[in-house]
Amino acid sequence: VNLFWAIERMRKCAQRHREDIKKLEEEASRIHKEDEECCAKIGIVGEKLLEDEDSVLTHCNAGALATGGDGTALSIIYAAKKKGKKIKVYVDETRPLLQGARLTCFELLKRGIKPTLICDSLAPYLMKIGKIKKVIVGADRITRRGDVANKVGTYTLALSAKEHKIPFYVAAPSYSFDLSMEDGERIKIEERGKDEVKEFFGKKCCPEGVDVLNLAFDVTPASFVTAFVTECGIIYPPFEENIPSTLQ
């Protein structure tokens, strides 16, 4: 939802200034700078949730490669590290496009954090055997009552975290919340190309004739979320009250 929020800001700016390119450039730079500051704030707000020697799982990429700044989920990890906390980071590979393996691992290594990569399907079992203490993910869109649309697999982690009484945090800027949308039932889930699953770097990995269902996102119900970490503070349940009151 952030992209549409930014486009809307640019459109309003264009209307206001009769499409003056210089003004549009300034607005774009402002959005970028604000997003950077927002990410930094999310980190500062969220790092308090992590303890020294904590072990955290993240999914997909919620870092510098997906935002204007240091990211959302990863910004929290970076801020905790800056405070001197030692954090063990597990990264889901995030099939089919492997954003976890390719992007998140890359980012973490650049920041001096050696991640442990796992297959998506292992995460719930690692929660069961006590290897994962906290889950932090980003979000594509959050509804007014706290349902979360995010990269496919997020629902699995949230469900499993709840079962194992592990905190499940969603880190996102205020503009990822779509307060006009009541609940997650209405979110349309993008179905992406079948070849993303059938092929791997151009190599076929299943026989001809197989059908594929490749949903890009899933929706995690608010009841599975421990708290939202935003630049405006940490939002705990009841979300129906606390999301609008914190963000409006």
Place this chain on the structure above:
Amino acid sequence: VNLFWAIERMRKCAQRHREDIKKLEEEASRIHKEDEECCAKIGIVGEKLLEDEDSVLTHCNAGALATGGDGTALSIIYAAKKKGKKIKVYVDETRPLLQGARLTCFELLKRGIKPTLICDSLAPYLMKIGKIKKVIVGADRITRRGDVANKVGTYTLALSAKEHKIPFYVAAPSYSFDLSMEDGERIKIEERGKDEVKEFFGKKCCPEGVDVLNLAFDVTPASFVTAFVTECGIIYPPFEENIPSTLQ
């Protein structure tokens, strides 16, 4: 555990017949034939659990490529099809080695069933939105009280099936039960090579310097299993009573 069971039978045969090769060949053929019949029985016993127009998820390969006969989980699907039931089959790709995408899809296609391949992390969400009605998996080893060691990701499916009140069936021959082992806590989980996750058909899919945790199996607690389908019949809870009484 089946491999060790078969090796033990062969060892006993060798002792009995002073390593007479012909006798050993006969015993091997007998084991093969028995396994074939056992798979067929599992199918006949289990197909009653499936209704016409059912949709079933399976994981890894529990078919002809993993057994002496038609398999365990897949044998049930084949038997249901033979009875004229239309079954929609979802197949988890089963990272890291993609046994679902490569083997199970191949087998199903050969049998005239067009499977729908999905990424492992999508399965719980498909249960949530009502696309998957039943889960059937095989097992590597089942303890006396019904804990199940099976391909990594099985635990995730069982946990999710329980949450969504979807039957979770484990299909296995009696010789996959290790009645000498009380519970799953004692099962040692094999950790496999890191390159299985880091590389894909020889292509690197994460940056250098990343660590990997690649557990090949997980253990699903008996409380997540709806029933076991064996050649001796369907075993429902309480498993502590019903497993030994059915199989001994």
